Each structure stands twice: as structure tokens, then as C-alpha cells.
Amino acid sequence: MNITSFIDRISILDWIVIGLYLVFFIVQLIYYLYLFRKPYKHAENNTIVNNTIEESEKKLPGISIIITAKNEAANLRRNLPSILNQDYPNLQIIAVDNASTDSTAEVLDGFRSSHPNLYVTFIPIGSHAINNKKLALTVGIKAAKHDILLFTEPDTKPLPNKWVYEYAKTFKKEIDVVLGCCQLEIDKSYFKKYIQFDNLFSGIKYTSMALAKKPYMGVGRNMAFRKDLFFDNNGLSSVLNMEDGEDNVFINRIATDENTVILTSPESMVASNVVDGISNWRNIKTRYLTTRKYYTGNSAKILSFEVFSRFSFYILFALLCAIAVISSFKIIAFYAILLFLARYLVQIFVINKNSKVYKAGSFYFSLPFMDLAAPIVDNLFLKKENNNKKR
Helix, strand or coil: CCHHHHHHHCCHHHHHHHHHHHHHHHHHHHHHHHHCCHHHHHHHHCCCCCCCCCCCHHHCCCEEEEEEECCCHHHHHHHHHHHHCCCCCCEEEEEEEECCCCCHHHHHHHHHHHCCCEEEEEECCCCCCCCHHHHHHHHHHHHCCCCEEEEECCCEEECCCCHHHHHHHHCCCCCCEEECCEEECCCCCCCHHHHHHHHHHHHHHHHHHHHCCCCCCCCCCCEEEEHHHHHHCCCCHHHCCCCCCCCHHHHHHHCCCCCEEECCCHHHCEEECCCCCHHHHHHHHHHHHHHHHHCCCCHHHHHHHHHHHHHHHHHHHHHHHHHHHHHCCHHHHHHHHHHHHHHHHHHHHHHHHHHHHHCCCCCCCCHHHHHHHHHHHHHHHHHHHHHHHHC
16 A cells, blocks of 8 residues: 555544644653653762761751651651661651550650650640641641751651751752652552552652652651741641641642752652551542642642543554554554554653662553553542542
């Protein structure tokens, strides 16, 4: 078949599908080769800190670490030593017992007896605050004696003992917000691979946007901001009407392209054992999904368009394969498969390079299925949550 005959036999609708497929292929390449490659490139370019702190102690700013704990005795026993043993000279650690009914208070008292820089306070059992988590954070922040506040959770531990130092050296005069990354430690779960992919891709998205000077959220297990910035923005008053949002939405309110930086170095990384099964992970995921509607700015819209372009690409691929079968045009099938494989190879490269930063494992043949499943699963979780609220 010559080229003229081929062109004549292709309908206008077929040409539209062919053209749109190319457009969304290019859009996807832009996302992966420009935006989503930023985290691993940033991590590669980061200077690794030395084994000894080079600056004099006088130059290092004081830092207050804030942890709120509700019935977290086991996690505190496991993870708090990694925080207490940080190699940093001017450090205050604040633990807020958020109305716990287990042995959290006893565990904290035990650590306090041997660590004078650990300050323990509490929210009384039976407190009728609108949101005890936000109240506990506010109590911890008010107790902080330093301007730089570093946040984490009882289920989380810093991987190196230079974690605090990584934050300290990043807080230049013009920087008010520093965002970090979080790895997941999952011992057993039938959905372990998918959960790791979901955490990885979520991290890629928010880290990429921050590196593109469009920060839009933070993760409460690994982030820091200045105390003055907190009170200048009336504390957590802007998120009091939300069930959650004390980390991601609050950062969305205070982070700008000028006052925010992101950390991706191994020394700044933390690992969380928060996920112990699909049900637990679904609850955590749902909390973030239900608060994203409160995001301001265009970062969330940019990422939503990525999802739209992704689904459009897959749908158009299926349409082109159907057209090729019906019309017996092998060249259309070749075109569709060529672009599909090209995107797939780019995706494999970028995802797995980023996965080394998050220690999330490798993704190859499962990648297209997870790529398609992620937005569908998110929507199912949101629908279930909305249905529960209507009851």
C-alpha cells in the first residue's frame, strides 16, 4: 500500500485520534523528563555532609523538635532514641502526650530522666478541643524555645544521626520552610508493592513541585518551619475547620517559591512504620485525599492535568489498536506501540531513579498497572469516605 492510498483510507476521526495520541505522548514526556526527574537529580547533586560538624557551634541555630503522641508507647520505645541521639549541640525535643490512655506517659518519663533536653507536656484526657491533634501541636509550638521548629511523628525515625544538622544548615536567612521526604517501612502486606509505589509517586509529585518553585504541601513526619511564621499566620486557625490538614494544608498556606526549600539527601531522610496493612494505609491516604480540595495555587491543578493526560494516553492507545485491527493498518499499530514503549521506558527510568531516593524497590512490568490503578483507587477511597459522611 502506498502512502497516498493509506492517507485516503484514514478518516478524519482517525487522524484526530492519531494527533491527540501524539499530543498526550509529548505532554507525558514533559512531565517525566522535566518535572518528575527533579527529585532524583536534586538528590544526586546534593553535597553529602561530613562525618563531623564543620561549623562552630555558635553558628548553628537552635532547633526544637516537636512530636505529638496519642497511645504511641510502642512506637516511642522504638523510634524516640533515634531522635534523642541526634548529633546536634543546640537541640530541644518536645513530646506532647495527646490524652493517651496507654503507657505513653510512663515511656516519656523514662526517657526524660536520662535526656535533659527532652521536654514533656500533655493534653488532659477528656479534653473537648475541636481537634486534639491541632491543639497538641499548638501546645508543643508554644513550648518551643527556638525559632526553628522541626516536626516528626512517633511512628517515624530519622535514618542518620545528622538529620537535624541537615535542616539546620538549610535554614538560611530568607528560608522559612524546609520540606523533607519520608520512606515507608512495611513488614507484611499483600498490597506492599502498591503502597510503596503510591507513597513513592506522591513523594515525587510534591517534591517535584517544590523544586519547580511551586510548593503546595508538606508531610508532618518530616518538615520544619519558623515559629514566627506560625504565629504571623495565626497558628492553625486557617485549618481549624478541617478534620485534618495540620501539615499538608497548613504548608500550602505558608509556603512560597521564595521562602521554601526541599531536602532530598540521605541525611535528611526519615522512615515510617505507620503502615501495617491495607486498612491502616487507606485511612492515612483518605485523610490526605479529603483535604486536597483546600489547596490554593495552581500546583494541584498541574498535577491533576498529568492524571488527565495519562488516562487520555492509555485510552487513545487502546483506540488506535482497535483502529489498526479493524482497518488492518499495521503502520497504525506500529505507531501506537512505538510511542507506548517510548513512554514506558522513560517512565521506568525516572520512577526507578526516584525510587532509589525513597528506597521503595524496583518497578518494571507492574508499572503500567499501578500507573492506571492509582487514580482509580484514590477516587474509590474518596467516594467511600463521602458515602460514610452522608450516613
